[in-house]
Amino acid sequence: MKLIKKSAIALALSAVSFGAFAMTSIDDAALSQVSGQDGVSIAADLNINIGSFTYTDKGATAAENGSVSFNNIAVRGAFIMQIDVLAAAAFNTDAVGSLAVLLAPTSGATAVADATTLAIATSNALGRTVDATGLGPDAGDVVRFAFPKVTGAESLAHNASMSITVDSITTGNGGKSFGSVALKNFDLQGTKVWMFGH
Template identity: 30%
Template structure:
């Protein structure tokens, strides 16, 4: 008798997930086309990056350049609680509704350092630079074709 009770209990436990889905109904393509889910994505994480050099070259006749060497972004963090967001929005430009990719920029914690700043590609460094606690919170970048 005890074995039968255990078997009935085990069967009931195994059947419970199937009973939870009992009210699911199939949808045809017309009904499905009007259904939308949660849109947009969020991006968070810790990023490590380095850039060998960024060179600005003046286009005038004397031609000079400015070189930023050894650019480092060690452990730049975008928190889970305030992620970068990516979404599609519709904005009216003139009288035309235009879909745009909207990137919401968050607070970014971490430092950006530049090891050397040189005037001319072979000149001596005139110093270094650190940008601390970059904060882009509340900024939005919108991208669209035209």
């Protein structure tokens, strides 16, 4: 009898909680206001520890298996990232601007023209077909992940950037360590990543 009473109480509570968090529909006008808002910023202080990462090359029998292990992997440091959804025209401007900076040392005055050509060719190669203006049938919105540069405290930000260490690299069956590996100041500032479907 107690079980039935407890079940009835649990059912009543769950009904109340579902009602409290019921989803409501949003009309197009309200949704356009939501999607038109600014992007998302993420700040992270990393303290990641991985015991080991092992790659095994399987042979015909278990006795022929070989492996290599990366042991006591640590990722430390901080980063900031901004996520924005860009319309096609904004993406074209953003991508061309980034490529123009990269091409400027070799292209000189033609950097923007060369960057435009490269941006369109890259977009087409990735399955996002666009025309000479950067628009076209596949020129939908693009998600941008950007790691902005910290200004005013550049050296401090660089010192706080990510470091990745591997304490030892060993082979299986009692193999000795190859030594350790360290990547210091893995700095993503100024990096942009664009993502779109195709």
